[in-house]
Amino acid sequence: MSTRPLLNRSLAGMGTTIFAEMSALAVATGSINLGQGFPDTDGPREIAEAAARAVLEGRGNQYPPGPGIPELRQAIAEHQSRFYGLAYDPDTEVLVTAGATEALAAALLALLEPGDEVIAFEPFYDSYAACIALAGAKRVPLTLRQPNFRPDLDELRALITPRTRLLLVNTPHNPTGTVLTPEELAAIAELAVEHDLLVITDEVYEHLVFAGAHHPLAALPGMRERTVSISSAGKTFSFTGWKVGWVTASAALVSAVRTAKQYLTYVSAGPFQYAVAEALRLPDSYYADFRADLHRKRDLLAAGLGAAGFGVHEPQGTYFITTDITPLGEEDGLEFCRALPERCGVVAIPNAVFYDDAEAGRSLVRFAFCKRISVIEEAVTRLHTLHAG
Numbered sequence: 001m002s003t004r005p006l007l008n009r010s011l012a013g014m015g016t017t018i019f020a021e022m023s024a025l026a027v028a029t030g031s032i033n034l035g036q037g038f039p040d041t042d043g044p045r046e047i048a049e050a051a052a053r054a055v056l057e058g059r060g061n062q063y064p065p066g067p068g069i070p071e072l073r074q075a076i077a078e079h080q081s082r083f084y085g086l087a088y089d090p091d092t093e094v095l096v097t098a099g100a101t102e103a104l105a106a107a108l109l110a111l112l113e114p115g116d117e118v119i120a121f122e123p124f125y126d127s128y129a130a131c132i133a134l135a136g137a138k139r140v141p142l143t144l145r146q147p148n149f150r151p152d153l154d155e156l157r158a159l160i161t162p163r164t165r166l167l168l169v170n171t172p173h174n175p176t177g178t179v180l181t182p183e184e185l186a187a188i189a190e191l192a193v194e195h196d197l198l199v200i201t202d203e204v205y206e207h208l209v210f211a212g213a214h215h216p217l218a219a220l221p222g223m224r225e226r227t228v229s230i231s232s233a234g235k236t237f238s239f240t241g242w243k244v245g246w247v248t249a250s251a252a253l254v255s256a257v258r259t260a261k262q263y264l265t266y267v268s269a270g271p272f273q274y275a276v277a278e279a280l281r282l283p284d285s286y287y288a289d290f291r292a293d294l295h296r297k298r299d300l301l302a303a304g305l306g307a308a309g310f311g312v313h314e315p316q317g318t319y320f321i322t323t324d325i326t327p328l329g330e331e332d333g334l335e336f337c338r339a340l341p342e343r344c345g346v347v348a349i350p351n352a353v354f355y356d357d358a359e360a361g362r363s364l365v366r367f368a369f370c371k372r373i374s375v376i377e378e379a380v381t382r383l384h385t386l387h388a389g
C-alpha cells in the first residue's frame with residue numbers, strides 16, 4: 001500500500017472532535033456532562049408532536065425539495081422579518097441545510113478558493129477551521145483576548161490583505177459568550193464594505209442573549225448583499241439532534257451556497273422541517289421564557305463556579321461559560337479536562353482546542369449550562385471538592 005497518509009492532509013491533526021471525545025469520556029466515567037452543548041431536556045412537546053405527525057402523515061418522508069420545504073422557507077423569512085425587520089424572499093433568498101454545520105461547510109466551500117484568506121474570531125468553533133482547510137483557504141485569526149474577549153478592531157483592519165476574501169463572524173460567540181455591540185458590528189461592516197469582503201455570520205445563539213440584544217450583521221448598511229447569515233433550530237428549540245439549519249442571503253449568494261450544499265447532503269430531515277416551521281412561529285412568550293430559563297441557569301452556574309474557585313467570565317450570550325483555571329493553581333486546560341471526570345465526575349471542554357495560538361487559550365475551560373437546575377447544582381457540588389485538592 002502507498003505510504004501516503006489516508007486522510008486528506010488538509011484535515012491532518014484534526015482527528016476526533018473535542019465534543020465527541022469529551023462526551024464519550026462522560027459516558028465512560030458516568031460523569032455529569034457540561035462539555036458538549038446540548039440540552040438535557042427536549043424542546044416543546046407540541047413541536048415534537050408536529051414532527052411525529054409529519055412522519056405518520058407521510059409529509060417529508062421522501063426527498064424534500066433541495067432548497068427546503070416551502071413552509072419552512074416561508075417561516076424562516078417570517079422569522080427574519082418579525083425579529084429583525086429583514087425581508088428575504090423565501091423562494092430565492094432562503095436555503096434549508098443539515099444544521100448550521102452544513103450551512104457553514106457549504107458556504108465556505110462555495111465562496112472560497114485556494115489561496116483565499118478568511119479572518120475569523122479565535123477561539124474558532126471547530127468546524128470553521130476544518131472547512132476553511134478543505135476549501136484550500138487560509139484562516140487568519142483575530143484573537144479575542146482576556147479579560148473581556150472583545151475584538152480589537154484596529155487589529156482586524158491590519159489583518160486585511162488583498163487576499164482576504166471573507167470575514168467569518170460568530171455572535172453570540174461560542175465559546176467566550178461575547179455578543180458584538182452595535183458599534184463593533186458597525187466597524188466590522190464598514191471594513192467589509194471598504195474592502196469589498198464577503199461575510200459569513202454564524203448566529204445560532206441569536207435567541208440566547210442575556211445582556212444587550214442580538215443585532216444581525218446583515219441589517220447594517222451595505223451588508224445585506226454581501227452577508228450569508230446562518231442559524232439553526234438546534235439551539236433555539238432544544239432539538240440539537242434534528243439538524244435543521246438555514247441560510248438567509250441575497251439570491252446570488254444563496255445560489256452559490258446551494259450549489260455546494262446539493263453535493264454535500266442534497267437534502268435532509270424532511271419531517272423535521274415541518275416541525276421547525278411550526279416552532280419558528282411560536283409566540284414571543286416561548287422565546288422570552290427560553291431566554292429567561294437559560295439566564296437563571298447561567299447565573300446559577302456562574303455563581304457556583306466562582307464559589308468553587310474558578311475565574312468566571314460571565315457570558316453575554318450562548319449557553320457556555322468560559323472560566324480561567326489559574327486561580328485553582330492549574331495551568332493546562334486540556335490536562336485539567338482530561339483529569340476532571342476522574343477527580344470529581346464532571347466533564348468540561350478545554351478552550352485551547354479552538355485556538356491556533358494554543359497559549360492564548362491554555363488555561364481556559366468551558367462549561368455548558370443548558371442542563372437541569374438539579375444537574376447544575378450537583379456539578380457545582382462536585383466541583384467544590386477540587387478545593388480539597
Ligand code: PMP
Nearest residue numbers: 099100101125174204232234245
Ligand atoms: N456554530 C456554532 C457557533 C455552534 O456552537 C454550533 C453547535 N450548535 C454550530 C454552529 C452547529 O450547529 P448545528 O448543530 O445546527 O449544526
Ligand code: GLN
Nearest residue numbers: 019020035036037038174
Ligand atoms: N455546538 C456544540 C458545542 O459547541 C457541539 C456541537 C458538536 O458536537 N459538534 O458544544
